[in-house]
């Protein structure tokens with residue numbers, strides 16, 4: 001009974017919507033008839049678009065192209081879905097779009113597309129002064145009397161039936177006040193076109209003609225309006241940027257460029273907008289890479305929301321996944337086997353490491369495995385002479401020649417055992433890919449490469465990505481922050497032969513994410529850890545940043561026992577308002593603690609989404625993962641249970657503490673800093689006393 005009643009109500013509502021749309025359509029047709037000289041087909045397109053004005057859109061018709069004497073712009077539409085520069089066509093033959101070319105009746109018509117793109121750029125420039133990102137400005141070609149829904153580079157090609165629903169279905173990115181401000185501004189930039197033949201005249205309304213339902217997609221419009229209403233609006237930062245961010249997005253760089261800046265300063269936001277911008281400016285593909293595995297998935301979700309038209313021309317990938325795929329595509333066999341490679345190292349350590357001089361410096365094999373991974377193989381070193389001379393960046397222990405020889409013996413033993421077991425390690429994959437990329441360098445597979453969290457890469461990784469685009473203008477963009485390095489070792493860009501000059505090195509300084517209290521607490525952890533970034537610049541741990549004002553809270557909970565500590569965490573999560581779990585994360589210092597809290601949360605019936613499965617789409621579950629997995633992400637509420645378990649006891653500066661231990665402690669603090677700066681509004685720090 002209840003279900004039948006609700007179905008009846010829905011049917012009634014659908015009929016009411018349909019009646020409303022029909023009335024609006026007829027009013028729109030009457031209005032369109034006032035453009036006396038336009039063809040019947042164009043009038044129908046105008047009428048479709050006029051309908052949108054009932055849904056908060058503003059329609060500017062037949063405007064003058066600024067800076068030209070006679071050229072005009074058919075329409076500019078500004079609405080919740082963004083800004084659309086519209087060219088209406090009424091061609092005798094249907095449009096054909098293939099291989100990025102426009103033609104009709106066998107005749108090339110690319111000039112029309114070029115003109116529309118040029119005027120779209122003018123619109124982009126005009127709205128940039130109001131902070132609107134170019135991703136929100138789209139060129140549209142609409143064909144009267146035709147059915148079409150295609151893409152021509154960044155131009156969307158639609159038929160007269162398709163255009164209304166397509167625009168109505170655009171995700172809401174602007175509020176009414178922004179629509180008003182932007183439309184007013186564009187009205188000034190694109191003034192009325194006096195030479196128009198499609199002039200609006202105050203002729204008396206034509207006798208009402210019945211709506212030609214064959215050409216008017218009533219259902220399409222209704223479904224699109226309902227669809228859009230059900231979808232959440234996209235984030236503000238996906239449309240509006242601050243002037244310094246916008247300048248970086250639209251800039252022309254003559255060669256490789258770099259954007260750095262402290263945590264939360266919008267580096268990824270700029271990188272994503274720039275990726276979309278570049279994808280729209282070129283016909284080639286763009287590669288967006290990070291070191292972490294889960295981050296590309298999240299960023300791809302964001303790009304799809306903010307610039308769906310170009311999303312399929314951007315490959316989001318982790319560096320190693322991309323390298324493997326690239327090698328596979330080029331027929332190079334890869335036998336990556338992490339466990340067998342680790343066994344090879346353990347055997348090498350037993351054979352030539354554990355009784356060597358290396359134990360004087362650090363008896364733990366892990367430090368020496370890192371030395372091989374990050375200093376030797378990560379830098380592409382293949383001879384002892386190179387290793388003997390190399391500056392071991394961000395490695396604190398001072399190695400004399402005897403130690404370097406011992407490391408080299410360990411490296412050689414490892415390599416021979418690894419090769420004997422017929423496997424590759426992660427570094428081998430990048431080395432192979434670099435060799436292969438150098439072979440195909442004259443035909444680069446990408447127009448541009450954007451690297452996020454570049455500080456996590458090895459030197460070979462950066463060389464590989466540089467090789468893909470070389471020093472091409474707007475080719476390579478490296479984004480990152482040395483303070484958030486969570487892996488040992490390091491390199492300078494100059495080691496990779498990358499020369500960032502003048503305005504190609506940019507620093508962002510406004511933190512948009514963290515509240516003052518949260519940032520203060522995080523900076524406290526790394527205050528004494530000066531760090532060297534990839535440009536070789538030494539920077540103090542406590543950096544100056546501008547904050548955007550918003551309130552926040554650091555909650556410190558210390559309990560006498562682990563059981564009470566865990567209960568406090570569960571209580572804090574249970575106290576969250578409904579729906580807030582979707583923007584909450586529990587981040588853990590070790591794999592063991594992840595297991596513990598996964599069990600605990602599940603037992604308490606709190607839904608959990610592991611960070612390795614998170615793809616950026618909202619899911620009503622608390623996210624759970626390691627500090628490293630949380631890199632590049634952010635959440636309103638961040639919980640760090642047992643956050644201080646790995647922190648040094650406070651005497652790490654004492655003379656008796658080995659340099660290698662200090663290096664490890666620094667990394668622990670960097671990782672904690674990364675985890676803390678993921679919090680926007682609430683940072684919960686749990687510890688067990690004693």
Ligand SMILES: Nc1ncnc2c1ncn2[C@@H]1O[C@H](COP(=O)(O)OP(=O)(O)OP(=O)(O)O)[C@@H](O)[C@H]1O
Pocket residue numbers: 236237240241242245261262263264265266267268269270481484511512513631632633634677
């Ligand atoms: N122009 C903007 N307007 C509003 N919010 C913004 C703007 N730019 C960035 N933000 C907010 O700041 C957050 C942080 O941005 P982003 O993740 O790009 O910073 P980041 O520098 O890459 O951070 P990290 O290095 O810590 O990963 C964004 O998720 C967004 O919420």
